[in-house]
Amino acid sequence: MVSVTYIEHSGFMVDLSDKALVFDYYKGKIPKTDKPLYFFASHSHKDHFNKKILDMDCEKYILSDDIKVPENEKTVKMAPNSQTEIDGIKISTLMSTDEGVAFIVEYRNAVIYHAGDLNDWYWEGEDEAWNSNMTKSYKNIILNGFKDIKNVDIAFLPVDPRQDSHCGAGASFFMENVGAKHIFPMHFWGKYRAVEKYAKSRSENIHIITKAPQFFDIEIEAEV
Numbered sequence: 001m002v003s004v005t006y007i008e009h010s011g012f013m014v015d016l017s018d019k020a021l022v023f024d025y026y027k028g029k030i031p032k033t034d035k036p037l038y039f040f041a042s043h044s045h046k047d048h049f050n051k052k053i054l055d056m057d058c059e060k061y062i063l064s065d066d067i068k069v070p071e072n073e074k075t076v077k078m079a080p081n082s083q084t085e086i087d088g089i090k091i092s093t094l095m096s097t098d099e100g101v102a103f104i105v106e107y108r109n110a111v112i113y114h115a116g117d118l119n120d121w122y123w124e125g126e127d128e129a130w131n132s133n134m135t136k137s138y139k140n141i142i143l144n145g146f147k148d149i150k151n152v153d154i155a156f157l158p159v160d161p162r163q164d165s166h167c168g169a170g171a172s173f174f175m176e177n178v179g180a181k182h183i184f185p186m187h188f189w190g191k192y193r194a195v196e197k198y199a200k201s202r203s204e205n206i207h208i209i210t211k212a213p214q215f216f217d218i219e220i221e222a223e224v
Contacts, residue, residue: 007022025053040063041067042117062078080095096118119160122166156184159185171183184206188209
């Protein structure tokens with residue numbers, strides 16, 4: 001059993017058997033844990049990174065290299081399209097279509113994907129050539145980034161209501177071409193009803209988020 005906590009916006013905690021991973025915290029209450037804690041921050045935007053995490057006790061901070069903070073033995077900076085391994089956690093990054101990186105985290109055969117701001121940022125009223133290039137770039141990054149990964153257990157995907165009819169375009173493409181056993185919408189700015197409407201329009205296993213914080217106990221095949 002794996003516990004997933006929706007903290008706020010794009011912030012989640014994944015509580016594994018012997019480690020706890022926190023992604024893109026910027027506000028809200030982080031659940032208490034006695035397990036080794038690892039913080040991930042996909043980029044420097046204030047809704048994805050809060051420097052307060054640097055004052056919290058943890059094993060490592062895994063940060064996109066666009067985040068400007070003093071480096072020390074606990075800080076690991078990652079550029080797009082790079083890989084590293086920390087305490088048995090294999091971490092790969094994809095280039096974002098906005099800023100920073102997306103994280104693919106593999107631990108004991110479990111695969112966790114946190115998109116950060118990697119999304120199909122198609123905007124109504126934007127220049128059509130710009131929108132077309134955005135969609136093409138996003139699809140290429142996803143298809144190339146996951147070509148060697150057979151199964152994703154948990155995926156945190158932007159579903160942004162500001163994009164109107166395109167709010168779930170990036171998430172839908174991911175689900176249709178990569179897929180995941182458990183899908184969590186994020187980056188929806190507290191618009192819970194819009195995300196619930198999107199989730200109910202899909203057949204995939206999308207966990208409906210209705211409040212912050214919210215706790216989910218899920219089962220995955222890998223022993224983590």
